[in-house]
Amino acid sequence: MLEQERVLAVSDAARAAGVQPGMRRGGVLMLLPDAQVHERSPQREAEALYAVAMAMLQYTPQVTEAEEATLLMDVGASLRLFGGVLSLCRRVRANVRALGFTASLGCAPTARGAWLLARARQTGGRTVKMPSLVRRLDLLEVLLAPPARPFAAWFEGIGCISFGELRRLPRPGLQRRCGRALLDLVDAAYGLSPELYEWIAAPDTFSARLELFDRIDDAELLLAGARRLLLQLTGWLCARQLAVERIVLRLEHERGREARAPTCVEVALAEPAWRDEHLVRLLKERLAKLTLDAPVIGLGLEAKQLQPMAPPNESLFPEPGGTEEDRMRMLELLVARLGADNVLQALPMADYRPEQANAWVPVQQKVSERARNAQMPPDVMSLPRPTWLLAKPIALLMRDHRPFYGSPLRMASNPERIEAGWWNGPETRDYFIAEGQDHALYWVYRERIGADEEEPRWYLHGLFG
Amino acid sequence: MVCSDSISAAPESLHPSLWRASQLARSSNRCVDTGHAALSAQLPGGGWPTGVLVDLLLQQPGIGEMRLLRSALAEVAARRIVLLQPPHPPQALALAALGVPPSQLIWLRTSRTADALWAAEQVLRSGSCGALLFWQNQVRSDSLRRLHLAAQGGETLFFMMRPLAAGQDASPAPLRLALRPKAGGIEIDFVKRRGPQRDAPLFLPLSSNFTYTHRHAPVDRPVTAPVAARGIQPQLVH
Numbered sequence: 001m002l003e004q005e006r007v008l009a010v011s012d013a014a015r016a017a018g019v020q021p022g023m024r025r026g027g028v029l030m031l032l033p034d035a036q037v038h039e040r041s042p043q044r045e046a047e048a049l050y051a052v053a054m055a056m057l058q059y060t061p062q063v064t065e066a067e068e069a070t071l072l073m074d075v076g077a078s079l080r081l082f083g084g085v086l087s088l089c090r091r092v093r094a095n096v097r098a099l100g101f102t103a104s105l106g107c108a109p110t111a112r113g114a115w116l117l118a119r120a121r122q123t124g125g126r127t128v129k130m131p132s133l134v135r136r137l138d139l140l141e142v143l144l145a146p147p148a149r150p151f152a153a154w155f156e157g158i159g160c161i162s163f164g165e166l167r168r169l170p171r172p173g174l175q176r177r178c179g180r181a182l183l184d185l186v187d188a189a190y191g192l193s194p195e196l197y198e199w200i201a202a203p204d205t206f207s208a209r210l211e212l213f214d215r216i217d218d219a220e221l222l223l224a225g226a227r228r229l230l231l232q233l234t235g236w237l238c239a240r241q242l243a244v245e246r247i248v249l250r251l252e253h254e255r256g257r258e259a260r261a262p263t264c265v266e267v268a269l270a271e272p273a274w275r276d277e278h279l280v281r282l283l284k285e286r287l288a289k290l291t292l293d294a295p296v297i298g299l300g301l302e303a304k305q306l307q308p309m310a311p312p313n314e315s316l317f318p319e320p321g322g323t324e325e326d327r328m329r330m331l332e333l334l335v336a337r338l339g340a341d342n343v344l345q346a347l348p349m350a351d352y353r354p355e356q357a358n359a360w361v362p363v364q365q366k367v368s369e370r371a372r373n374a375q376m377p378p379d380v381m382s383l384p385r386p387t388w389l390l391a392k393p394i395a396l397l398m399r400d401h402r403p404f405y406g407s408p409l410r411m412a413s414n415p416e417r418i419e420a421g422w423w424n425g426p427e428t429r430d431y432f433i434a435e436g437q438d439h440a441l442y443w444v445y446r447e448r449i450g451a452d453e454e455e456p457r458w459y460l461h462g463l464f465g
Numbered sequence: 466m467v468c469s470d471s472i473s474a475a476p477e478s479l480h481p482s483l484w485r486a487s488q489l490a491r492s493s494n495r496c497v498d499t500g501h502a503a504l505s506a507q508l509p510g511g512g513w514p515t516g517v518l519v520d521l522l523l524q525q526p527g528i529g530e531m532r533l534l535r536s537a538l539a540e541v542a543a544r545r546i547v548l549l550q551p552p553h554p555p556q557a558l559a560l561a562a563l564g565v566p567p568s569q570l571i572w573l574r575t576s577r578t579a580d581a582l583w584a585a586e587q588v589l590r591s592g593s594c595g596a597l598l599f600w601q602n603q604v605r606s607d608s609l610r611r612l613h614l615a616a617q618g619g620e621t622l623f624f625m626m627r628p629l630a631a632g633q634d635a636s637p638a639p640l641r642l643a644l645r646p647k648a649g650g651i652e653i654d655f656v657k658r659r660g661p662q663r664d665a666p667l668f669l670p671l672s673s674n675f676t677y678t679h680r681h682a683p684v685d686r687p688v689t690a691p692v693a694a695r696g697i698q699p700q701l702v703h
Contacts, residue, residue, distance in 0.1 A: 327545065330591035334573065334584055342574040346557035346567035358556045360572055372568055380562045387531045387560060388553035439646040440528045463527025463553065 008040055045069065048101065051208070051228070053200050055095050057235035059088065064197045067146060070118060072111045072197060085126060099228050108133050111195050112188040119144050130191060137189055138164030147181035163189075202239040206303040208232045215254060215295035219287040222251070222296060226283050229301035230276040237309070243272030245305035249283065252298035260294055267336075270328045270364065272307040278329055285336035331363055340364060350375045352420040353427050354461065358389050384413065384433060386443040386462030393459035396444065403444055403458035407437035419448075433464070440464075490659035495620060500536025501669050508640065509659045513537045515620045518613040520641035522632045522656065526552040526600070528646040530626065531563060532671045534598075539564030541595030541622055547588050549573045549599045550581050569595070582608050585615075592619030600626045606635055613637045632656050 007023045017032050028035055053071055056063050059082065062074035075088060082088040089105050096103040106117030106125040113133050117125035120140050127133045140163050142148045142155055148166075154177070160166055166174075166186065175183055187193040208229045216222055226249055237244060251263040267282050334343050344360040347367055351357045361367070377383060396403040403409045413433035421427050429445040436442060443462030476483045477491070484490045492510025499505045499512055513519060513534075523530055531538075538546060542565050548555055550573065557567040571594075575581040581601060588597050589612065599612075604627070616623045625638070632643055636657075643654035650670040655663045 326591055327593040330587060330593055331571075333587055338573065338575055338580060338584060342576075344572040344574070346555075346560075346570045346572070348557045348561075348567055354556070357558060358554065360554070360557075363571060367568075369568060376561065376567070377558070380558055383558060383562070385556050385559040385562065386527070387556055387563070388527050388551065389556040390553050438524070438528075439648045440525065442527070462556065464529065465527050465531030465559075 051232055052096060052099055052101060052103075053235075054202070054208070054232040055099060055235040056092065057200070057202060057239035058237075059092065061239050062197075062199045064199050066111075066115055068119065070115055072115065074111070075107075085128060089126065095231055099231055110189055110191045111197065112185060113137060113190070116140055116144055116189055134190060138162060138167070142166050145182060145185050147179065147185055151178050202236050206233055206236045206301075208301050210299045212297055212299065215297055217292050217295045219290060219292075222299070223280070223284050223287055225299045226287070226301070227276075227280055229299060230279050230283070233279075233301060233303060234274065234276045237274040237303070241309045242303075242306045243274040243309045244279075244303045245269050245272045245307055246303075247279065248302045248304055250300035250302070251292070251296045252300065253294040254297050262300070263290070263292070263296075265290065266304075270332060271325050272310070274309055278332075281333055282336045285333065289337065335362075335364060347372060348375050350377070352418050353425070354385065354389055354418075356421070384416065384443075386441075387465030388463040389443075390461055390463070393445070393461045396458040396460055398455065398458065403434070403460075405436060405442060405444075405460055409434035409436055409442060409444060412441070415446075418445075431461070484659070487661050489661070492659075497537045497540050497622060499533075501533075503667060504653065504669055507655065507658075507660075507663065507667060513622055514640060515622050516617055517623065517640070518609065518616050518636075518638040519622075519624050520631075520636050520638040520656070521624050521626050522629045522641065522643040523626055524629050524645050526626075528644060529651045529671045530644055531560070533644065533651055533669070534624065535563040535565075537622060538596055542566060542569050544593065544595035545569050545571050546596045547571045547573060547594050547598070549585055549588070549597060550575055551598070551600050578603070582612070585612055589615040589619060589621055589623060592621060594621055596622035596624070598624050598626065602628055602631075604631075606637070610637045 007019060007021050007028060010019045010021065014028075014032060014035060019028050019031055019035070025037060028037060049065055049069055049071065053063050053065060056071060056073055060073050060075050060078045064072050066072045079085060079088060082091060085107055089107060093103065093105060104118050104121045104125070106114040106119070108114040108117055108125075108127050109130050110133070113127075114125075116137060117127070117140075125136075127136060142160060142163060142165075143152055148155065155161070155166075160169065163186065167190075171183065184193065188195050210225050210229055212225055216225075229249075233244070233247070246266065246268045249265040249267070251265065253260040253262060265283070265286050267279065267286060269278075269282075273279060331343060340362045343363045345363045345365075345367065347359050347361045347365075349357050349359045394405075396405055396409075398404065399408060411432045412435045415430040415432055417430050419426075419428045428448040430448060431443060431445045434442045434444045441464035442460055443464065444458055444460050447457045447459065476485060477488065481491055481493060489507075490509040492514050494510065494514045494516045496508075496510040496512030496514050499508065505511045508514075521530060546565055546569050548570065555570070555572055557570060560570060561567050573581075573584050575584060578601070581599070582604075585597060585599050588594050604625075609625075612623070612625075629643055629645075632641065638657070640658050641656040643656050645652045645654070645666075647668055650668055653667045653669060655667070
């Protein structure tokens with residue numbers, strides 16, 4: 001990473017090769033001819049910080065950007081919800097890593113104190129009590145504070161290295177020499193003066209974009225990118241107290257000879273959701289099914305339909321087997337992988353013809369219980385129907401004037417005459433329950449024929465499970 | 466030795482998962498009554514165990530397997546019942562007559578085995594369904610083990626319907642039954658159960674819920690009469 005033709009940051013591999021901060025571009029390329037040299041882009045840094053801030057909104061609505069690429073969060077009200085400081089820090093760290101960044105965390109009773117701890121990059125820079133924060137701050141270097149840096153030589157000259165030593169200096173003299181800003185910072189860090197911040201306000205509509213670092217045609221890698229966007233969406237939804245019903249993931253393709261419209265993956269949810277695990281699972285199945293006809297260079301995520309977040313409805317005694325939402329989630333997941341036409345629910349139709357009566361519709365179609373019951377026969381026991389209805393009736397062989405299916409079939413019931421459907425696909429059939437020599441029961445029918453045909457034709461139409 | 470005496474006296478009193486080879490094991494899972502007293506008496510726990518893989522080996526689809534399961538399915542029908550890859554389209558009216566309301570039925574069709582196994586695992590892991598019936602001819606034993614593990618996380622009744630030939634292969638299922646049709650019912654072979662080996666098959670009469678008996682005296686004899694070569698067959702006349 002270069003800033004004004006000087007190396008600013010290096011990767012581990014480059015450091016091992018001898019690249020040092022402050023080198024020139026020529027020097028770097030001499031040491032590592034195939035090094036990737038990037039120019040520092042303040043705009044992209046700001047975008048990245050904003051993305052992290054959006055994701056952090058899920059923990060507290062009070063997030064603000066501070067100087068030197070830091071975020072300040074007031075988590076005082078969120079500690080109990082997320083299970084204490086340790087677990088909250090773990091989640092924040094995991095989220096930042098999922099977004100593709102590394103962060104050093106500081107946690108303290110004052111925002112400025114936390115800022116200093118984080119900047120000092122101490123491992124486990126966490127304190128919750130004021131006395132221990134004072135002890136820790138006293139040991140930190142004065143030069144961590146930005147207002148102190150112009151006076152670095154002077155501080156070194158008088159032997160004032162740590163904040164503890166700085167606080168022992170007389171205040172009026174310090175203010176005359178170093179200005180008001182340093183004293184304000186120290187007072188804020190030690191909790192002697194109140195701190196005021198302008199918190200980030202979540203925008204009215206959500207749309208996030210991510211530029212991928214490479215051309216990608218692998219669904220797994222796309223999912224990693226989509227996860228970052230979903231994390232931001234989660235933060236935004238929590239801040240606005242909304243739940244999402246429909247999201248659209250836009251896959252932007254490289255602009256080749258002809259412009260190619262972005263591929264849109266739309267995920268519609270039966271139940272509005274605001275947590276990202278379920279969305280990630282759905283997107284994973286959808287992306288696995290997707291065949292890309294061109295590599296993807298950018299991702300965009302939009303929240304299309306929003307609902308106010310419903311408060312979680314907890315029952316005192318949880319039902320075994322989960323709630324209705326769990327059921328809906330499972331079905332959504334199945335639909336995402338198998339396709340809507342392969343996850344079916346029964347919707348029997350009031351029709352005499354068995355094929356028409358046995359209708360199955362996609363499970364996402366809303367069917368009211370009344371409509372379903374209205375189509376059911378008053379007494380289901382009265383109709384002898386087989387459990388398995390063959391998709392296409394099988395024409396049966398005739399042996400000795402008997403229908404034959406593996407073995408000669410013996411009729412075991414009275415015929416049931418079904419004659420209906422003159423308006424579409426008329427059927428005139430006599431149905432029998434037949435028993436084979438292996439004692440399995442079959443549902444067979446005889447096509448009623450005109451006078452001109454001599455042999456009755458028999459068909460197998462169902463199996464009694 | 467006093468100690469060994471006491472163990473040989475009552476191993477089943479020491480720990481719930483101990484039993485003698487001559488006894489039926491006690492099931493630690495919740496069991497759903499089979500609705501057939503003769504069958505329940507032969508199963509550990511006195512019913513179909515929930516939360517484990519139960520292998521049903523069928524001679525062919527449509528031999529009365531759904532009638533065998535009807536009372537268990539009716540009992541768990543408060544939650545959804547998933548039919549995964551049935552051999553033929555299921556008929557909702559017939560299942561309604563067996564006691565399973567059509568609103569609780571879900572029929573999953575898959576094009577690939579991997580999809581079917583994935584779907585079965587998702588259904589079992591979610592634990593929000595009452596029963597899962599999964600028809601699959603060829604399953605590798607590691608997939609079976611995976612499904613068995615997934616089933617143990619919940620209380621779903623999980624039946625795998627496989628052909629009789631699959632009885633030769635090893636399976637992690639603690640209960641494996643082979644089903645063959647017989648006149649007026651079904652014959653059950655106990656391929657594997659936690660209990661004594663039973664070689665004689667168990668005959669279970671299955672009542673059809675509909676009456677298909679003749680209202681008139683049957684012309685048809687159970688014994689196939691020699692076919693006389695004249696005119697219309699007596700067997701076809703009712």
